[in-house]
């Protein structure tokens with residue numbers, strides 16, 4: 052009796068299952084839409100540091116590029132104590148993240164352009180011999196200041212031996228997403244007693260020419 056009951060229940064399940072999958076299936080219907088889509092758009096770069104020259108010194112005339120083709124200073128006939136004058140570059144954080152900014156000098160070449168005055172007598176054994184033989188780098192002082200573009204007020208300044216910036220990133224603060232800053236740049240030829248210079252080393256540094264590029268690096272803060 053119990054087995055018959057179990058058999059009957061099992062049969063009932065089979066019939067129920069057939070009802071759902073077979074018999075009623077022919078009476079179902081589906082309504083569909085056409086093909087839909089979801090496409091992602093381009094996103095602003097997380098770190099996008101742009102640079103510009105400025106004739107007006109306040110970056111109101113900025114034309115933003117990833118890298119400048121030209122330099123921003125070209126000092127000639129520097130005498131001990133002379134500086135390169137005023138050079139300003141503009142930096143813009145065009146990315147979506149606040150950026151931690153560093154400054155360094157790269158592609159530095161110290162060249163002997165001539166052998167003049169007491170240059171050789173002061174101990175320059177490579178006087179007048181060309182590229183990478185100059186002594187001007189250790190006689191240069193490099194300065195940089197972050198300026199408020201509107202007020203020219205200095206917000207952060209660094210300064211010291213040019214040598215310290217060669218291939219060595221130095222912090223110049225952070226730049227918020229969308230923010231623009233003016234960076235004043237200068238080099239100065241040292242006088243004896245500054246940054247380890249002596250009368251002899253300053254003599255050795257005459258008629259030498261240093262070329263370099265400034266590099267600003269932005270890292271998400």
Ligand SMILES: [Ca+2]
Nearest residue numbers: 177178184185
């Ligand atoms: Ca030399």
Ligand SMILES: [Ca+2]
Nearest residue numbers: 175186255259
């Ligand atoms: Ca020299």
